[in-house]
Structure formats: structure tokens, C-alpha cells
Amino acid sequence: MNRKGNKKYTILWPLFFVAPFIIFFLAFNLFPILYSVFLSFHDWSGIGDKVFIGLDNYVRIFTQDKTVWKSLGNTLYIMVLGFPLSIFLGLVLAAFLSNLKKFRNVFQTINFLPYITTPVAIGLIFTFLFDWNTGIINKIITFFGGEGVNWLGNAKFAPLVIGFMIIWKTTGYYMALYLAGITSISEDIYEAAKVDGAGPVKTFFKITLPLLKPITIFIVITSLIYALQLFDEPNLMFNVSTTSVIGGPDRSCLTMVWNFYDVAFGSTARLGYGSAVATTLFIIIVITSLVGMKLMNKKEGK
Amino acid sequence: MKKLASPLSYVLLVIISFISLFPFYMMITMSTYKTEQIFQTLPFLPSDYFGQNISTVFQSNFLQSYGNSLFISVVSMAVCVLVSSMVGYAMLVYDFKFKKALMNFIMLTMMVPTQIGIIGYMIEMRSLHLTGTLWPMILLWFANGFGAFWMIQFINGSMPMEIVESARIDGAGELKIFFGMVFPCIRPGVLTLCLLIFLWSWNSYLVPLVFVNNESLNTIPIFIKSLANAYRTDYGAQLSGLLLATIPLLIMFICGSKSFIKGLTAGAVKG
Numbered sequence: 130m131n132r133k134g135n136k137k138y139t140i141l142w143p144l145f146f147v148a149p150f151i152i153f154f155l156a157f158n159l160f161p162i163l164y165s166v167f168l169s170f171h172d173w174s175g176i177g178d179k180v181f182i183g184l185d186n187y188v189r190i191f192t193q194d195k196t197v198w199k200s201l202g203n204t205l206y207i208m209v210l211g212f213p214l215s216i217f218l219g220l221v222l223a224a225f226l227s228n229l230k231k232f233r234n235v236f237q238t239i240n241f242l243p244y245i246t247t248p249v250a251i252g253l254i255f256t257f258l259f260d261w262n263t264g265i266i267n268k269i270i271t272f273f274g275g276e277g278v279n280w281l282g283n284a285k286f287a288p289l290v291i292g293f294m295i296i297w298k299t300t301g302y303y304m305a306l307y308l309a310g311i312t313s314i315s316e317d318i319y320e321a322a323k324v325d326g327a328g329p330v331k332t333f334f335k336i337t338l339p340l341l342k343p344i345t346i347f348i349v350i351t352s353l354i355y356a357l358q359l360f361d362e363p364n365l366m367f368n369v370s371t372t373s374v375i376g377g378p379d380r381s382c383l384t385m386v387w388n389f390y391d392v393a394f395g396s397t398a399r400l401g402y403g404s405a406v407a408t409t410l411f412i413i414i415v416i417t418s419l420v421g422m423k424l425m426n427k428k429e430g431k
Numbered sequence: 432m433k434k435l436a437s438p439l440s441y442v443l444l445v446i447i448s449f450i451s452l453f454p455f456y457m458m459i460t461m462s463t464y465k466t467e468q469i470f471q472t473l474p475f476l477p478s479d480y481f482g483q484n485i486s487t488v489f490q491s492n493f494l495q496s497y498g499n500s501l502f503i504s505v506v507s508m509a510v511c512v513l514v515s516s517m518v519g520y521a522m523l524v525y526d527f528k529f530k531k532a533l534m535n536f537i538m539l540t541m542m543v544p545t546q547i548g549i550i551g552y553m554i555e556m557r558s559l560h561l562t563g564t565l566w567p568m569i570l571l572w573f574a575n576g577f578g579a580f581w582m583i584q585f586i587n588g589s590m591p592m593e594i595v596e597s598a599r600i601d602g603a604g605e606l607k608i609f610f611g612m613v614f615p616c617i618r619p620g621v622l623t624l625c626l627l628i629f630l631w632s633w634n635s636y637l638v639p640l641v642f643v644n645n646e647s648l649n650t651i652p653i654f655i656k657s658l659a660n661a662y663r664t665d666y667g668a669q670l671s672g673l674l675l676a677t678i679p680l681l682i683m684f685i686c687g688s689k690s691f692i693k694g695l696t697a698g699a700v701k702g
Contacts, residue, residue: 138525138526139525139526139527139528140527142521142525142605143521143525143527143530144527145605146517146518146520146521146525146609147517147518147521147533149513149514149517149573149574150514150515150517150518150574150579151574152574153514153570153573153574154540154574154576156570157552157555157570157571157573157574158540158543158545158548158571158574159543160551160555161548161549161550161551161552161555162543162545162547162548162551163551164548164550164551164554164555165547165548165549165550165551167551168550168551168554218447222443222444222447225440225443225444226444228440229440229441229444234688234689234692236444236448237688237692238684238685238688239448239451239452240447240448240451241684241688242451242452242455242681242684243451243454245630245634245680245681245684246455246677246680247633247634247651247652247655247676247677247680248634248636248652249634249636249651249652249655249656250458250655250673250676250677251454253655253659253669253670253673254454254457254458254673255454257457257461257666257670258454258457265457297450297451297454300447300451301451305692305695306695309692309695350542354542354544357544358544358546358547360546360636360637361636361637364636365636365656386546386547386637389547390637390640393549393550394640394641400550400554403550404550404551407547407548407549407550408547410544410547411544411547411548414542414544414547415542415543418542419542
């Protein structure tokens with residue numbers, strides 16, 4: 130290669146191709162976060178002067194503001210309700226689907242549809258389906274002689290509905306990713322396993338699953354980040370303008386981002402304090418993903 | 432594995448597919464009912480009120496919201512895919528200082544939850560005098576960590592370096608190589624990323640919620656939400672609005688699903 134030493138190919142052109150990404154990222158993604166961090170040390174409503182108050186906002190988050198921690202708990206609870214099951218289902222369905230000769234694309238497309246649907250639409254449809262008096266789900270239950278459940282008005286059931294919504298939405302996406310991974314595994318490996326007398330279940334656990342590890346890592350990390358930022362679905366379902374209380378019954382569906390949104394842009398704009406909540410959230414997300422990555426890679430090393 | 436393909440797996444897949452489709456089906460049938468009738472029966476079969484509901488929807492600023500969303504998604508998608516492909520190309524073709532550092536940087540950008548910075552972003556847009564336009568909902572898509580990562584992986588796996596080398600010997604310029612030779616080679620990856628960015632920007636909710644301050648800026652998600660407020664009691668109209676808003680994505684996905692899944696497979700192998 131004669132490119133070595135030629136400045137055109139080691140500085141100018143690389144810079145040209147890489148610069149747009151770096152510039153846009155710094156300007157519209159990183160700068161806003163840094164500016165939020167800066168604002169978090171101030172008391173500011175968005176108009177007038179910013180008042181520097183040091184760590185006061187953070188002191189308040191860690192000593193007084195119970196809502197921040199409740200919303201963290203809610204988010205984690207909803208996450209545990211939804212994601213493990215949908216990832217597991219995605220894997221199992223992909224394993225089944227990979228053996229089908231017919232209808233594979235049909236099944237895949239159908240189950241992918243929930244993932245591409247606008248969350249706003251999902252929120253509204255599920256509100257209709259799960260409504261206490263008029264919802265289809267309760268109508269079906271009463272049709273079979275059961276008693277209707279107040280799905281959306283009870284703090285016990287509301288997070289379950291959100292969890293179900295997550296499973297409904299993401300299973301097909303995980304299935305598609307896993308299926309892509311399974312199809313890329315060479316047939317020879319399976320043939321060899323067969324010759325060695327391994328049954329289908331054993332083959333799945335000893336061969337397929339370990340080879341899918343990179344995809345599993347990708348899925349777990351991205352769904353962690355997604356889950357910690359959950360906002361659209363719960364907000365759409367429980368943001369009723371007739372009540373001043375946000376977050377659904379007993380605030381059981383108030384997620385961290387929803388709480389952050391309410392602090393910053395709700396009835397009273399508290400941009401300084403909102404930024405502190407955002408920064409706390411940011412740190413939680415980054416630490417969680419780093420720890421998640423470490424753990425997954427460690428397991429791989431064994 | 433072959434034995435797993437029993438009738439049982441068909442049954443399971445059919446059940447899951449049914450659950451996936453059921454809300455869509457209910458949305459379609461309920462949108463053909465007059466609101467009062469939705470609640471009198473179990474609306475499992477279509478009725479005849481669809482035309483009325485649709486005309487109610489069109490009396491609001493549905494078309495404008497549609498146009499806004501389309502503009503936002505198309506521009507975001509075009510710029511993001513171009514910028515990401517450029518990074519992917521540079522990573523394959525050039526040797527430069529900080530190449531490794533850049534790769535780590537891009538891995539990190541994937542983990543940065545952009546919506547967390549929305550307060551700072553709002554102040555930034557305000558001082559750039561861009562509030563009151565659609566641009567705040569577009570600019571933050573230009574540099575997407577996932578997009579860059581995706582294109583790096585994809586170009587690395589599907590572009591032989593020899594093509595670039597021999598094109599250079601033939602005297603082709605870098606831009607000509609990039610647009611004329613590389614782009615056609617990486618079409619499945621580009622299409623997949625196009626679809627994803629279009630989808631994500633179209634469905635985006637939190638950012639428009641902060642920036643849409645009057646009806647003329649409505650995006651589709653915000654429009655649907657405002658439908659729920661404006662026609663509080665007119666569920667039929669709400670649902671037909673939903674249906675209209677969902678259809679283009681459905682069609683787009685179904686048309687592109689073959690190449691989408693192909694791109695996903697190619698990307699996921701290394702992912």
C-alpha cells in the first residue's frame with residue numbers, strides 16, 4: 130500500500146468523511162447534555178437570571194425528593210415485568226421459526242408489526258382494550274362469566290398492563306434479531322452435532338445459545354437503555370388531562386423520564402432542578418450499561 | 432433442531448401472531464363504528480361508519496401534521512444515513528491517527544441517552560432561533576451513534592478493499608468512489624438503516640412534545656394525542672385517525688421487509 134505517508138489519505142480525506150458525524154454529535158447531542166449538567170448547579174425557571182446554587186439540587190434529590198426514587202423503582206419494576214419475558218419469547222420463537230420452511234417471512238412480518246407502530250397509537254389502543262367499563266378485555270371476561278378488572282385504575286394492575294405492552298411490542302423485534310443470528314450459524318455445525326448424537330434440545334443449549342451470545346449482549350444492553358428511558362407508553366396511557374395527578378394510579382406508572390419531564394416542563398418550569406434530575410438519570414443509565422457490558426463479557430470469558 | 436418443527440410450534444406461532452395482530456384488528460373494526468355503537472356491542476365485525484369518521488379527521492389539521500412528519504423523517508433519514516455511511520467508509524478505507532479512539536467514541540455514543548439532554552437542547556435551539564420551526568425535531572438525528580456503528584459494521588463486512596484500491600489506480604476521485612462504487616455495494620445496509628431512522632423519527636414523541644407549541648408544527652404522534660383531547664367522546668374518529676397514521680409505516684415496512692431482514696441478518700452477524 131502506497132498510502133502510508135501520503136497526507137491526503139491519512140489526514141485530509143479521513144477528516145472530510147468523519148467530520149460531519151463528529152460535528153453534528155458535538156453540536157446537537159453532546160453539547161445539550163453538558164449544558165444540562167451546567168444548568169443543574171443553578172436555580173432557573175427558563176426566564177430571568179440563573180442563580181448559582183452549587184450542589185443544592187443534588188442534595189435535594191438525594192435527601193428530600195422521594196418521587197425521583199419512587200420513579201426509579203417503578204421503572205425497574207416495569208422493566209423486570211416486561212423485558213426478560215419478551216427477550217426469552219423472542220429467542221424461543223426464533224428457534225421455532227428457523228425450522229419452518231413455509232410461512233417464515235409471513236410470521237416474521239406479522240410479529241414485527243407491533244414494533245413499528247407509533248407508541249402513541251399503542252397507548253391509545255391499549256387504553257381502549259383495557260378500559261374498565263367499555264374495554265374489550267373486560268367485555269370478554271364478563272362474557273365468559275368473570276368479573277371485570279379495573280386494569281388502569283388499580284396500582285396493582287397498571288404496571289402489569291405496561292409490562293404486557295412492552296412484551297407485545299418488542300417480542301417480534303427480538304425474534305427478528307435472534308432469527309438473523311440463527312440463520313447465520315453454519316449448517317455444518319448442526320450436522321456435526323447430529324453425527325455426535327446430540328438431540329435438538331441439547332443442540333440448542335450447547336450450540337445455538339452460545340453462538341448467539343453477541344446478539345444477546347446487544348439486545349440486553351439496548352433494552353436496558355430503552356427501559357430506563359421509558360416514557361411514551363405510560364405517558365400516553367395515563368396522562369389524563371382531567372386529573373392533576375400524574376403517573377397513573379398511585380403514581381405506579383410514573384417512570385424516571387416522565388418524572389423528569391414533569392419537573393422540567395410540567396405546571397411549573399424548573400429547568401435547573403430538572404437538569405439535576407436529568408443528570409442523575411444520565412449517570413444511572415451510563416453506569417447500568419457499563420456494568421451490564423462488563424458482566425456480559427465476563428460470562429463470555431468463562 | 433429439525434425435530435422442533437412440530438405442529439406444536441405452528442400452533443404457538445399462530446397464537447402469538449394472533450396476539451400481535453389483535454389490537455390492529457380491533458383498531459380497524461372499531462374505526463368503522465359510530466362512537467355510541469362501539470360500546471353497545473362487541474365490535475368484532477366491521478360496520479359502515481368509516482367514511483364519516485374519516486371526514487371528521489380530515490376536518491382537523493391532519494394533512495399538515497402528516498406533511499410535517501414526512502418532512503422531519505425524510506430529512507433526518509437522508510442526512511443520518513449519509514453521515515453514518517461516510518464514517519463507515521472512512522473506517523474501512525483510511526488509516527489515520529485516533530482511528531481506534533474514534534471507534535471507542537462511537538461505541539460510547541450508542542449508550543448516550545439523547546433525550547436526557549433535552550433541557551440543554553431546548554435552550555440551544557432557542558438561542559439559535561429555531562424554536563417555532565421543525566428543525567429541532569430533525570437536527571438531533573443527524574449524528575446517531577447506532578447508525579454510525581451499524582454502517583461501520585456493514586461496510587466492513589460487505590465492501591472489499593480491493594475495489595477501492597483498483598478504482599484509485601484507475602484515477603477515480605474519493606467522492607466518486609464513495610458515491611459511485613461504495614453506495615451501490617452497501618444497499619441492504621443503507622436501506623435497513625433508512626427504515627429504522629425513518630421509523631424512530633416518525634414515532635418520536637418526547638422531543639416534539641417539548642417543541643411543538645402550535646398546531647402548525649404538529650407531528651403525527653402529537654396530532655393523535657390532540658385528537659384524543661379534541662374528540663374526547665368521539666372514539667370512532669380517534670381510531671380512524673390512528674389507522675391513517677399507522678398505515679404508511681405498515682406499507683413501508685411490508686414492502687421493504689425482505690431487504691430489511693436481509694440487512695438485519697448481515698448486520699447482526701457481526702453485531
